[in-house]
Amino acid sequence: MTQSNDNIYATKQTVGPFRFDEKVVAVFPDMITRSVPGYEDVIKGIQQLASEYTIENTNCYDLGCSLGAASLAISYGNQKQGVKIYGIDNSEAMIERCRSNIDGFKHKTPISLMNCSIQDTNIENAGFIVLNYTLQFIAQPDRLAILKSIYDGMVSGAVLILSEKIVFEDELINANMIKLHHQFKRDNGYSDLEISQKRNALENVLVPETIKQHIDRLQEVGFQPVCCWNQNLNFASLIAVKP
Numbered sequence: 001m002t003q004s005n006d007n008i009y010a011t012k013q014t015v016g017p018f019r020f021d022e023k024v025v026a027v028f029p030d031m032i033t034r035s036v037p038g039y040e041d042v043i044k045g046i047q048q049l050a051s052e053y054t055i056e057n058t059n060c061y062d063l064g065c066s067l068g069a070a071s072l073a074i075s076y077g078n079q080k081q082g083v084k085i086y087g088i089d090n091s092e093a094m095i096e097r098c099r100s101n102i103d104g105f106k107h108k109t110p111i112s113l114m115n116c117s118i119q120d121t122n123i124e125n126a127g128f129i130v131l132n133y134t135l136q137f138i139a140q141p142d143r144l145a146i147l148k149s150i151y152d153g154m155v156s157g158a159v160l161i162l163s164e165k166i167v168f169e170d171e172l173i174n175a176n177m178i179k180l181h182h183q184f185k186r187d188n189g190y191s192d193l194e195i196s197q198k199r200n201a202l203e204n205v206l207v208p209e210t211i212k213q214h215i216d217r218l219q220e221v222g223f224q225p226v227c228c229w230n231q232n233l234n235f236a237s238l239i240a241v242k243p
């Protein structure tokens with residue numbers, strides 16, 4: 001796949017709400033690696049977790065799969081027989097590009113892609129589920145119901161990997177983590193104009209929560225245990241087990 005640099009917010013513009021449209025799809029790998037601290041570690045970690053946690057003759061789901069980075073990581077990591085991977089995304093442009101992206105890599109566990117919303121996905125016989133930086137884009141009141149339907153579709157012993165941008169309860173730590181995140185973006189070549197216009201575009205579109213809110217909600221659904229396995233500044237990934 002040809003890699004393009006993300007310069008979507010490089011010029012001064014009237015900023016509308018952020019959408020996963022063709023423009024974003026064209027620069028997505030560059031955008032996510034330069035914007036999310038620890039993204040590549042999390043993808044590598046998902047491969048390692050898949051090697052440990054996938055379950056024979058069950059399904060894996062990559063919900064909000066974008067260009068399929070986590071789907072491929074599961075495919076590389078999986079060691080079990082009879083495992084199928086389903087990549088789900090409600091952006092048609094993403095799924096189209098994901099298809100050619102996945103076809104370009106040799107992978108052993110089959111991946112099927114579906115252009116639909118997580119809310120309309122029938123999750124069944126699931127052994128390993130990834131929600132990588134996607135729940136944060138779903139309206140807060142809908143998040144509990146989505147996690148319940150994920151839980152209901154999982155077999156006993158299955159795991160959910162939930163990665164999210166987070167906020168901190170302590171105001172000063174939160175402000176400092178945001179400052180450090182902006183520095184991370186500057187270090188990766190984004191200008192102050194790009195950082196502030198992107199921030200405006202994401203306002204009320206990406207709504208982050210605290211780790212405690214995520215853990216409490218996952219436990220309310222029935223997951224036990226729930227642990228943080230990766231954190232880098234204001235981005236964290238949790239592992240949640242269905243008993």
Ligand SMILES: C[S@@+](CC[C@H](N)C(=O)[O-])C[C@H]1O[C@@H](n2cnc3c(N)ncnc32)[C@H](O)[C@@H]1O
Pocket residue numbers: 020032063064065066067068069070088089090091094116117118119131132133134137138
């Ligand atoms: C930040 S990206 C996810 C990155 C990807 N999981 C990865 O690890 O590279 C969020 C993705 O979720 C998709 N998305 C957002 N809301 C969705 C929904 N309700 N159903 C399905 N996909 C959704 C977007 O189209 C976008 O591709």
